[in-house]
Amino acid sequence: MTLEVLLQGLIGGLLMGFVYALIAAGLSLIFGLMEIVNFAHGEFLMLAMFATFWAWALAGLDPLLSLPLTAALLFLLGIAVYHGLIRWILGAPMLAQIFATFGLAVFLRSAAQALWGVDFRLVKDPLVSGRISLGGLFIGLPQLVASVGALAAFAFLYWLIRKTETGRALQATAQDRQAAALMGIDTQWMFALGWGIGAACVGVAGGLLTIFFYVFPDVGASFALLAYVAVALGGFGNVPGTLAAGVVVGVVEVMSGLLIAPTLKYVTVFLIYLAVVLWRPQGLFGRF
């Protein structure tokens, strides 16, 4: 195994890691706010990818150009899901909450299959394509653009949560919803907003992924699985922690594939997950 191959793996892992992180961020945000795990998160991603694909196929809109639309669409979807489903199960036992979001996942996936069939679809000739080579190392431009986009979305998310009044209200609601309500914060709206922002994150991630990844009704599941690991690793609800955790997942995936064996790369990822859950349940970076 040469240094070149390892460096190449590191680049690939890093680039993918930022995208994993953005997918995980939405999940983490929702969990931090109301302690509900959204099992339909992967399906949100799938819907974002289909939205991007259809914008390209029907209106000729490049994935990068339709990105704001996809994000807005998913934002609305998040709010709709909150009002249509989540609001009714806020006080319900955890098992009921799991079944509700899991059921939503099955529904969305089957609906996508019924509506759009089961072909794998690809966006052909996107605006950014090809690769740049740096002394024998290759960086895929779509992947580069996707990770830069993911980082920008993270920066925006961080600013939104930490620097704006709405963000502070979100944090207050996450810490103590009754106290927040007493301070005059509309917690219902905060919850809905949390779902909207969480879904919009995955909307951006889906839009960026579609530049170089196939679109398919089941595509979300594999990404969601890695996102759960990143959420646990980063600390449930800790959005900046999720960024670091996503990158860790991306890099560990590729490096363990190269250094140990490709079959075992997910074993390594999930071993880290188990270790964190057992010995540091608050996550590597704690809660926010």
Next chain:
Amino acid sequence: MATRVTALVLALLAVIAPAAFAQTPKEVVIGVLYPLSGNAAQVGIDSANAVRLAVDIINAKHDLNLPLARGEGLPGLGGAKIRVIFVDHQGKPDVGQAEAERLITQEKVHAVFGAYFSGVTQTVAQVAERYGVPHLNAESSSPLLTERGLKWFFRTSPHDGHFSQAMFDYIRDLEKRRNVKFKTVGIMHEATQFGSDSAKVQEELAAKYGYEVTVKISYRDKATNLDAEVGKLKAANPDILLPSSYTNDAILFVKTAKNLDYNPKLLIAQNAGWTDPTFVKEMGKDVEGHITRAPFALDMAAKKPMIRQVNEMFKKLKDNSTGRDISDAPARAFTGFLTLADAINRAKSVSPEEIRKALVATNIPADQLIMPWTGVKFDEKGQNTGVRAILQQVQNGAYATIYPFELAAADPTFPLTPWKDRK
């Protein structure tokens, strides 16, 4: 006296009853298991449509030289019609197992058929074996399926042993034709039963044909990233790459290879993803020159006109609303289902043992097949001995048959164009 009469009547009944009660059934029910959702759903749906077409050909009159086409229903069973129950196993071995149990015990099917994925076929076959119900498989390619000595399992399709043998024969013939010499082979396979067994056979054959396997990679087909896999291949850089992949991972592999500038000289795929019609359509120029093994190709219609007729009927099926062509896996499903129906017809009974005996005695000649085979005849393991594999290459955006040379529709191109020269 009364007791004697009763005894006589009882004895008479005992003789007559089986004949009286075993009236020929009005319909024969067959349970068909395919992945109708999940990653391989399109292949499953196409295969289910191929079964629908076969049922129509059997149940209604058609002027085709196929088994049971010219009459209505099964003449051996007084014109009984075939009814099919479709089941979605989602590509999961445990679901396949549970559904096979349900088909046999609840739906009382007379035979089971399916199930595409070798891993699922394996669990379905075990259920069929336990209940003593005939199981015909038309497309799973793991060699081990017919090596376990199952009494009720029959396979019409070639397995990866036949296919891989054709690949190595081709490699050797290509060396002679082009005066080149290959030394090293890389094997990349997805980690379920299909990929693992395929890789195992290829490793054995490579040793037998005198090539060195310098890299063997097993990976998860639902992987979101194949950078590590392609990185390893690039580092080892074997002359020939033999991938065994499903559609989604095949797409991701080609995209990653392009991204990381990985260029094997020769790529011969083990069917599956490479023969999904979507794959070539979506990947376009990026897969020009790729070779896959296949038991079926539409361009063989030049030599077998019936293929065109069957394809036209397939495209007009109500359930095939987008008019897809019959591709490799559905063509095999079609052939396998006709084989099963042919056996039930000759059995003149729906008793499992009679059907099994009829399957053992199957002998369908080559001219009644849409496959390039020499016929359908099962050996003692339940494997069709008339199979023959062909190789196809993507040329100008579509598959052309290139091997065996006597069946070829086009000359093979070699080597693969490196990424920097593709436009």
